Amino acid sequence: MLEPPLSLWQVGANTTPDLNTTDSSFYRDALLEGQKYLQQQFELQTDIVSLVQQRAFFVDQVLQQLWQQHITDNLPLSLLAVGGYGRGELHPYSDIDLLVLLDESISEQPPNGLSDFLTQLWDVGLEIGHSVRTIQECREQAENDITIATNLLETRLLCGQQSLFSALQLLTITNKTWDTKRFYQAKKQEQQQRHLKYNDTANNLEPNIKESPGGLRDLQVISWIAQQHFDVTDLYGLNQKGFLANSEYDTLDKAQRFLWRVRFALHVQANRKEEKLMIDHQRELAKQFGYQDTESRLAVEQFMKDYYLCARSVEQMNELLLQLFDENIILADEPRHIEPINNR
Structure with a gap:
């Protein structure tokens, strides 16, 4: 805290x-x-x-x-x-x-x-x-x-x-309950199956902020694999080990904060556990977050544009990190050198 x-x-x-x-x-x-x-x-x-x-x-x-x-x-x-x-x-x-x-x-x-x-x-x-x-x-x-x-x-x-x-x-x-490679492959398969349920895109009309591609679960998958294999508990730990460059860490941290604010407000608005950004919720959240209609674009369109940009950045970073995890876990027996993403 x-x-x-x-x-x-x-x-x-x-x-x-x-x-x-x-x-x-x-x-x-x-x-x-x-x-x-x-x-x-x-x-x-x-x-x-x-x-x-x-x-x-x-x-x-x-x-x-x-x-x-x-x-x-x-x-x-x-x-x-x-x-x-x-x-x-x-x-x-x-x-x-x-x-x-x-x-x-x-x-x-x-x-x-x-x-x-x-x-x-x-x-x-x-x-x-x-x-x-x-x-x-x-x-x-x-x-x-x-x-x-x-x-x-x-x-x-x-x-x-x-x-x-x-x-x-x-x-x-x-004394790990799962072999690291097996754990990684299982979490990656889970993610692939989850993404398929949402048409494998972050751009759904009514996205699930937790489970859709680019949602909070994609961030958690990174953290789980990092904890299992690299003995760090969160994204900051990966940053400290040099696995995440400062710019990548800042991108993911900013995305998580945005998604958390949306999720917090959505729970309050729905007065229950609600993870799906339905059309009516989108309008109310846009108003709550201070978006205003302009001549060219409605407030809700501006809000959702920011949501989709955030989700796509999470989705892209998730994909890049999983590629690096492939190199460091699946190919762990081969000579390896960890580099920040932006050096590749």
Whole structure:
């Protein structure tokens, strides 16, 4: 986060809870205050990276508070954020994916408080996706499912036993569940299949800002492969290793920020998780972002032109980086030298 995160309990009319604060409505109202605050900050042009990280921190605080109420410290289990939430990035209605990690000793009979904890998350208005597994189950399922293996690259400890979390990382990340070449080929095939669903073009009339070619998923594919093979967690890491030139990194960073602002505004406008830029949404977003009709072009046309330019730049950079990954992963046994893209 660019600045120290603001506590949810300091926002609006919120107050700080204690261990006796168990009423779901308290946390539901607090989260609504948090959403209202983030929307106000968005309208004030606050940096979008700070906003998506702040939203994740707000959710962290609620989960940690409720976990303390239901799970005693001595129990051998942990609560992990995974996926986008594991990266510490949440848009207003993003998926909140959780992994409850159990020690083998309690795997047959998890504590009663766990079920109550998960139920209360729904009661407070959090739409979660969760799984409950032992470390060995994580390893076995990750070996057979590329989606699970990918999610385990992006885990973050929220509550519970640090030792369990460390053991999971050792078993699934340090000792990789997938051979690097196999992982790369699987992610590349996934992307090709996903692009085909959207006619293999970024220029769809109503694009999906997450899944369409040139969308946010294309950026994530780069990061996943980079983490698996180059031991960096994001695009900045690739830049620091000299794999991305400064100009390429700036292009991708600017594109991600633009797409994030569009996605954030789209969620707020739709009042739900919505990733498809439908015609009506396009008009409203163009107005919200300050585009104005001219004699030659409507505001919505100007907005979508900027979107398509952004998506095409992501699509092109994704293609170039995958070509370089081919050289550095598929042809890894041959003599190689990493060069920035613009030197080729």
